[in-house]
Amino acid sequence: MAKVLVIGAGGVGSVAVHKMAMNPDIFSSIVLASRTLAKCEAIAASVKARTGVVVETHAIDADDVAATTALIRATGPALVVNLALPYQDLAIMDACLAAGVNYMDTANYEPRDEARFAYAWQWAYQERFAAAGLTALLGSGFDPGVTSVFAMWLKKHKLDSIRTLDILDCNGGDHGQAFATNFNPEINIREVTAPARHWENGAWIETPALSTRQSFDFAQVGPKNMYLMYHEELESLARFIPEMERARFWMTFGDAYITHLTVLQNVGMTRIDPVIYNGQEIIPLQFLKAVLPEPASLGPTTKGKTNIGDIATGLKDGVEKTFYIYNVCDHEDAYAETGNQAVSYTTGVPAMIGAALLVQGVWSGAGVFNIEQFDPDPFMAMLNDHGLPWQVHELAAPLDF
DSSP states (O other): OEEEEEEOOSHHHHHHHHHHHTOTTTEEEEEEEESOHHHHHHHHHHHHHHHOOOOEEEEOOTTOHHHHHHHHHHHOOSEEEEOSOGGGHHHHHHHHHHHTOEEEESSOOOOTTSOOOOSHHHHTTHHHHHHHTOEEEEOOBTTTBHHHHHHHHHHHHTOSEEEEEEEEEEEOOBOOOSSOOSSOHHHHHHHHHSOEEEEETTEEEEEOTTOOEEEEEETTTEEEEEEEEOOTHHHHHHHHSTTOSEEEEEEEOOHHHHHHHHHHHHTTTTOOSOEEETTEEEOHHHHHHHHSOOGGGGGGGOBSEEEEEEEEEEEETTEEEEEEEEEEEEHHHHHHHHSSOHHHHHHHHHHHHHHHHHHTTSSOOSEEEEGGGSOHHHHHHHHHHTTOOEEEEEESSOOOO
């Protein structure tokens, strides 16, 4: 058993802490910290009501390395689980190095002033974590995270090599709002409005955001329009599956979402550069975030299911085969168990699993590791045991688009 410090009290943090509390044989003590103490206390109250476990709470500005280091030293965790904003990854990694504690996150670093996710900044910490004898695990969410592990499991058990990989992320849920995002609006909109990129023949191919659309019939959800976009696991998968000729990421969006987003872009509300309003400097996207529904508030009204998975084509014993591996998660079931909708659930559960494998020593090593670098089997087994069961099917042919 081990003590963990979770930083971040959004929907993902809430799910992760609830699931940790449901596994007291793995997590002996849980500390939750965030900039807003009231959010931590609300999660702690829910956890106690549902499980009887007491969660220790603290207020912390995760941008403040000295304060975060002091909190880590004061609470004494074996692992810091970073579920805060991706802007804060490097500051929390610095604090973990200063305090001598292992690190884990679910999303890679992005500068505040540029919508560009990239692992380069975190991979640059390799020598420092290795020299300190500490582990930093990157990307233990769903995508990145589960989708990355899905690919490595297929390569270990179903394919000798992977030629093409498509990651398909479908949220078939309906929250009843005119426009709302199912996770942090600022991160969501920065991600969606950035140019699309995919990996093909050893190079990145860039296309305009939301310019490539395909329809796909998702199990238990139905036909949905999905759009080609860039997602961070493509970068690490291209590195760790070097024979891969093409890797793409697709995400579904309804017509109403696209219409609202287009209008917001056209009037400048998705800008991330500051503007002056009434003599004060504001960032339009951050203001928009403040007026949109809080993602954590969508749980009670969201119905439907998510379907997220990989379609991989490659060779097995010299014969080309295609496999589709995916998870379906029900929004209402997720809410009944943790008080959060399925988008938070599908990221928070893998965060708990990654933390469990680290604190139990199932995964270990000195340095910075992407989740693809560890054995996928124990992670896959825990998905089945902790609320995210998966299934795999052989397809008759590769994707035809």
